[in-house]
Amino acid sequence: MILPNGWVMVIGLEVHCELKTATKLFCGCPNMFGDEPNTNVCPTCLGLPGSLPVLNHEAVELAMRIGAALNCQIMPSTFHRKNYFYPDMPKDYQVSQYDEPINVDGFLVLPDGFRVGVTRAHIEEDTGKSTHVGGDGRIHGATHSLVDYNRSGVPLVEIVSEPDMRTAEQARAYVSELRAILVATGASDGRMEEGSMRVDANISVRRSENDEFGTRCEIKNVNSIRSLGRAIEYEAARQIELIEAGERVIQQTRHWNEQEGRTITGRVKEDADDYRYFLEPDLVPLAPDDSWIANVRGNIAVLPAARRDAVAAATGADASATAVATVVDLQLDDLVVAAVQAGADGRIALARASNEVAADAEAGRALDVAAFTAVIAMESAGEITATQAKTVLGELLANGGGDPKAIAAKHGFEAMDTSALDSIVDEIIAANPNEWQRYKDGDGKVTGFFVGQVMKATGGKADGKAVTAALVARAKG
Amino acid sequence: MTAAPTTAVDIAAAVRAGDVSAAEVVESHLAAIDGREAELHACNTVLADEARAAAARVDAAHAAGETLGPLAGVPVALKDNMCTRGIPTTCSSKILEGWRPPYDATVVTRLQAAGAIVIAKTNLDEFAMGSSTENSAFGPTKNPHDITKVPGGSSGGSAVAVAAGFAPIALGSDTGGSIRQPAALCGVVGLKPTYGAVSRYGLIAFASSLDQIGPFSATVADAAATLNVIAGYDPRDSTSYADGIPTIGSEELAGEVSGMRVGIITELLGDGIADDVKRRLTEAADALSSAGAKVEETSVPACIYGLSAYYLIAPAEASSNLARYDGVRYGLRVDADNITGMYTQTRTAGFGPEVKRRIMLGTYALSAGYYDAYYGKALKVRSLIARDFAAAYEKYDVLLSPTAPTTAFGFGAKTDNPLAMYLSDVCTIPSNLCGDPAISVPFGTGDDGMPVGVQVLAPALGEPALFRVAAALEGSAS
Amino acid sequence: MAAPMAKRLTREDVAHVALLARLEVTEDELDMFTGQLADILEHADDVEALDVSGVDAMAHPLQLRNVFRDDVVQPCLDRDEVLAQAPAAEEGRFRVPRILGEAP
Numbered sequence A: 001m002i003l004p005n006g007w008v009m010v011i012g013l014e015v016h017c018e019l020k021t022a023t024k025l026f027c028g029c030p031n032m033f034g035d036e037p038n039t040n041v042c043p044t045c046l047g048l049p050g051s052l053p054v055l056n057h058e059a060v061e062l063a064m065r066i067g068a069a070l071n072c073q074i075m076p077s078t079f080h081r082k083n084y085f086y087p088d089m090p091k092d093y094q095v096s097q098y099d100e101p102i103n104v105d106g107f108l109v110l111p112d113g114f115r116v117g118v119t120r121a122h123i124e125e126d127t128g129k130s131t132h133v134g135g136d137g138r139i140h141g142a143t144h145s146l147v148d149y150n151r152s153g154v155p156l157v158e159i160v161s162e163p164d165m166r167t168a169e170q171a172r173a174y175v176s177e178l179r180a181i182l183v184a185t186g187a188s189d190g191r192m193e194e195g196s197m198r199v200d201a202n203i204s205v206r207r208s209e210n211d212e213f214g215t216r217c218e219i220k221n222v223n224s225i226r227s228l229g230r231a232i233e234y235e236a237a238r239q240i241e242l243i244e245a246g247e248r249v250i251q252q253t254r255h256w257n258e259q260e261g262r263t264i265t266g267r268v269k270e271d272a273d274d275y276r277y278f279l280e281p282d283l284v285p286l287a288p289d290d291s292w293i294a295n296v297r298g299n300i301a302v303l304p305a306a307r308r309d310a311v312a313a314a315t316g317a318d319a320s321a322t323a324v325a326t327v328v329d330l331q332l333d334d335l336v337v338a339a340v341q342a343g344a345d346g347r348i349a350l351a352r353a354s355n356e357v358a359a360d361a362e363a364g365r366a367l368d369v370a371a372f373t374a375v376i377a378m379e380s381a382g383e384i385t386a387t388q389a390k391t392v393l394g395e396l397l398a399n400g401g402g403d404p405k406a407i408a409a410k411h412g413f414e415a416m417d418t419s420a421l422d423s424i425v426d427e428i429i430a431a432n433p434n435e436w437q438r439y440k441d442g443d444g445k446v447t448g449f450f451v452g453q454v455m456k457a458t459g460g461k462a463d464g465k466a467v468t469a470a471l472v473a474r475a476k477g
Numbered sequence B: 001m002t003a004a005p006t007t008a009v010d011i012a013a014a015v016r017a018g019d020v021s022a023a024e025v026v027e028s029h030l031a032a033i034d035g036r037e038a039e040l041h042a043c044n045t046v047l048a049d050e051a052r053a054a055a056a057r058v059d060a061a062h063a064a065g066e067t068l069g070p071l072a073g074v075p076v077a078l079k080d081n082m083c084t085r086g087i088p089t090t091c092s093s094k095i096l097e098g099w100r101p102p103y104d105a106t107v108v109t110r111l112q113a114a115g116a117i118v119i120a121k122t123n124l125d126e127f128a129m130g131s132s133t134e135n136s137a138f139g140p141t142k143n144p145h146d147i148t149k150v151p152g153g154s155s156g157g158s159a160v161a162v163a164a165g166f167a168p169i170a171l172g173s174d175t176g177g178s179i180r181q182p183a184a185l186c187g188v189v190g191l192k193p194t195y196g197a198v199s200r201y202g203l204i205a206f207a208s209s210l211d212q213i214g215p216f217s218a219t220v221a222d223a224a225a226t227l228n229v230i231a232g233y234d235p236r237d238s239t240s241y242a243d244g245i246p247t248i249g250s251e252e253l254a255g256e257v258s259g260m261r262v263g264i265i266t267e268l269l270g271d272g273i274a275d276d277v278k279r280r281l282t283e284a285a286d287a288l289s290s291a292g293a294k295v296e297e298t299s300v301p302a303c304i305y306g307l308s309a310y311y312l313i314a315p316a317e318a319s320s321n322l323a324r325y326d327g328v329r330y331g332l333r334v335d336a337d338n339i340t341g342m343y344t345q346t347r348t349a350g351f352g353p354e355v356k357r358r359i360m361l362g363t364y365a366l367s368a369g370y371y372d373a374y375y376g377k378a379l380k381v382r383s384l385i386a387r388d389f390a391a392a393y394e395k396y397d398v399l400l401s402p403t404a405p406t407t408a409f410g411f412g413a414k415t416d417n418p419l420a421m422y423l424s425d426v427c428t429i430p431s432n433l434c435g436d437p438a439i440s441v442p443f444g445t446g447d448d449g450m451p452v453g454v455q456v457l458a459p460a461l462g463e464p465a466l467f468r469v470a471a472a473l474e475g476s477a478s
Numbered sequence C: 001m002a003a004p005m006a007k008r009l010t011r012e013d014v015a016h017v018a019l020l021a022r023l024e025v026t027e028d029e030l031d032m033f034t035g036q037l038a039d040i041l042e043h044a045d046d047v048e049a050l051d052v053s054g055v056d057a058m059a060h061p062l063q064l065r066n067v068f069r070d071d072v073v074q075p076c077l078d079r080d081e082v083l084a085q086a087p088a089a090e091e092g093r094f095r096v097p098r099i100l101g102e103a104p
C-alpha cells in the first residue's frame, strides 16, 4: 500500500510464542492446549500461598535456540516480577525477564533480503485464560467471567523487533519468516489460530523518514498473517487521517476487529501503569555457560532461508518464489531436493510439490521419494500428461503410496501420439468455426474452450500444453 | 519409670526405647495445652485428633519393629504460615480464614518423615508482620512468664508453645528476627538458619529474600536435632542449598569454645539497648572468656543501617507477595459489581492495618520515580552491611549481641508507633539481610524478672560454630 | 534513604499507592498512614550520608545460579479440590465479577 502525501509508517512487532516443552515454565504441570479447564494446575501455577517456581531447563534450551536462530547474543539473564492485578494472573504478578533478557541484539532477514533488527527475545510465563459470559463473549458487556489456569505458567518467548518495518507486506513477511524459524527449530508450533503464537504490532506514522517517530498504537488480537496486514494498513490510514484533520494520536492499545475490518480502542495507557518491576527473589540468575551456548548454536536445524536456497539451487527457481516458500513452509523441500537428485526435472517437481502435494502436505511429507520421482519422470518424458500426473499423485497421496506406473496403467493413461491429437484438434476447429474465428482474432478467452473440448473428446488423456501448442500452430498457419 | 522426658531428644530416645509411648507423649502435651491455652492463646488450631492418630502410627511402627525416625513421637507446633494439607493455614489473617491448602510444606513432610507429630498451628502477627503477635487477626498471644506482656513476634505462638510446654519444639519463620526476638522474650532457644538451608516451599512468603524457617526449643540440643531434620536440599525451592548444611552433632553440642574468636558488635550496645540487657550480654561474654574464647568488642559500622534497609526491602517484596490475596482463587472474597471493586473490598476487609501499612510502604518504595531513591538504595546499603559483616568474620568465628533491645514489653506499648515497634528488630535484622545464621539463647533475666536472650551470629553455613557457642552459653546461663 | 531532594510523603502519594495496591483507605486512615509512613521513610533517611556509589545492589543473599528442573510432567492437583477452595466457581472455572478492561 502506498501511503498518501508521502507519509511513512513505522512498524515494530512483538511476537509471543509458546514453547513446545512437555511442562510449564516453573512447575511440572503439562503444557497442553485444549484440555479440560483447570486440570493442568498445581500450587505453583495457581499461585497458591507458599508455592515456589523452579525453572524448566528445556524452556531455557528452546529460548536459546530461538536466540541462536535469530542471530542474537545469548547473555546471562535474570527474572523480574511485573506487578499488576488481573484475574488470569494467579500471583497478580508476571515473572518475566526485564532489563537482563537472555537473547539480545539479533536480526532476521526477510526472503527479499530486507533485514529486521531483533531487539530482544526474552523468557516469560503465560497467563491463564478468561471466558466472558454474556455480552457476546466480549469483555465489555459481559456479566461475569470464568478463569481457567491451564495456560498459566506456560513458557513463552517474547520476540521484540526493532521498528524497522515500513510496509504491511514487510510485517507479514517478518511474521511468516519468524514462524517458519520457530517451527524449524522445534521451539514452537507457531499456531496463530490456537494462540500459541501471538502478534502485537506497534504502529506509528510520520511525514517523512527523517521525522521523529510519531505516537504509536499497539494493535492486539491479530489472529492471522493476513489480518496483520489489513490491521496495519487500517491503523496507519486512521492515524494519518487523524493528524491531517489536526488531531493527535493517543498512545493506546487497539484491538483488531476482523469482522468489521477496523481497529477499535482498547486500553489507553494510564499514569497508573506502574508495574514496580523488581528481581524475582524466588529464582536465581540464569547464566548458560559457553559450552551450553555452543552446543545450542551448533545444533540449530537448517533454517528456512537456507532451505529455500537449497530448493532454488536444485530446481532453478528463484529463492524468493512463492512455490519455493510453500514447499519449505510445508517441509516438502526435502522431497523436492531428493527427487531432483534422483533425476527428476526440477521445475516440474517444484510445481507438483507446491500444488498437488502441498494440498495434502501431511501425506506429502510421508511420500516415498522414489514414487514421487517416478511420477515427475513420467510427466517430463511425456509418458503421461500433466493432468494425468496430478491424478496419479493424488492417488499416491490418498493411498499413502503405490506404484505410479500401475496407477497410470489402471487409468489407461498413456501419451497420446501427436497425429491422433492433431486430427482431434482439426475436427473440433471445424465443428466450431465462430469460436475459431474469435481465437484467430486474438480473443484469449476461447483458448480454454478449445482445450476443454479436446479434453472431453480424449477423455482427459490429452496434454493441455500440447493442445495449446497445436492451436497456436494452426492459427499461425 | 523416671520423670517423663521433656526435651525432644529425650522423648525420641524414650519412645525408641519403649519407655514411653507416643500416645502418652501426645496426651501429656494436649493436657498442657488444655491447661493454659485459653489464657495464652498460642494456638490457632489444636490438632488433637490428628496428633493422636499420628501417635498411634508411631506406636504401631514401633510395635512392628520398624526403625523410628530421629524425632519419633515428638510433638511439634507449627507457625500458622506453613502449609498443612487439608488443615487450615491462616497466617492469622482474615483473608485466609478457612483456606485448607492442598499440599504440605516441605518442612512438614520432613518432620513427619522423622516421626514428629504436628500438634498445633500457632498464632503469629498477620503474615509474620510484627514483633509482638498483637497484629494477629485472631487476637494476641500472651507471654507465659507474665500474661500482661507480649511474647514478641511474629512467631509469638510458637515461642509460647515451647515456653509453656505445649510442645518441646516448634517451628517459626524469621524474616527480620521473628524467631529470635520472641525466643528471647519467652526464654527459649530460637534459631534462624542460613538462608537456603531450610526449604521455603510451603512457607507463606512475607519477604522471599529474607524469610527462613527455624526451630524453637527449650534446649540448644533440641534446636540442633530439629535443624538436622528440617534442613536439606529441596528441588522445589530454587534458593535451597544443593549440598545442604553440615549436620550438628555431639561435638558441636559439647560447647567447647576454647580458642574461638568472638566479637561483640559495638554498634548493638548503644543507646537503644536497655541496661539490664547489656549487663546480661556482658556476663555472657565473660562466660565465654572464662571458657577459653577470645572475646573482644568489634565494630560492624554498616550494621546500624540494617533497619532502614530492611524496612524498605521487606515491604517491597511483601507488597508483591501479598498481591495474590485477591478473592479469586481461595480465601476471603467480598463481592462487588466488578473485579476491581471485588479486589479492593476483599483486600481492605481481609488485611489488618500493619499489613496494609507495609504493602503501601513497599508499593511506594518500588513505584516509578522512587525506586532508585528507596528500594534501589536499600539494596546497596544491604551490600554494605554484608561487606562489613564479611570483614568482621575475617577476624571472628562468631559475633555476639543482644537479641532484643529490651525484655518483653506490655500490650499496646508500641502499637500506635510502628517505628518504635520496628526498633525491636534492630539486632536481628542484619542476619536476614546477609542470609547468615543466628541463634538466640536464654541468658538470665532483666530487672523485671523477664527473660533476656543473647544472640550469636555466624557467617553463612556457620551453624557448627554457632552451636558450639550457643551450647557454651546454655551451660553457663544462670 | 531518599535522595536529598526527596520531599516528605504526602496524602496524595499514599492515596496513589493504596490505589495501586487495591486497598481502600478512609480519610482518617489516610492521615494516619501518611504520618506513619512518612516517619518510617524519614528514619530511613539516616543512610543519606552513606556513599553507595560503585556499590552493587544486593537483591538476594545467595550467590547461586542456574537452578533448573527437568522437563518431566508431575502430578497435578485434583480440580474438585482446587475449586472447592474458590469463593465462586462455574463450569470447572473460577468465577469472577465482570472485568472492566483488558490486561495491560
Ligand SMILES: [Mg+2]
Pocket (backbone or CB within 6 Å): A016, A124, A158
Ligand atoms: Mg510480554
Ligand SMILES: [Zn+2]
Pocket (backbone or CB within 6 Å): A024, A027, A028, A029, A040, A041, A042, A043, A044, A045, A046, A153
Ligand atoms: Zn503447575
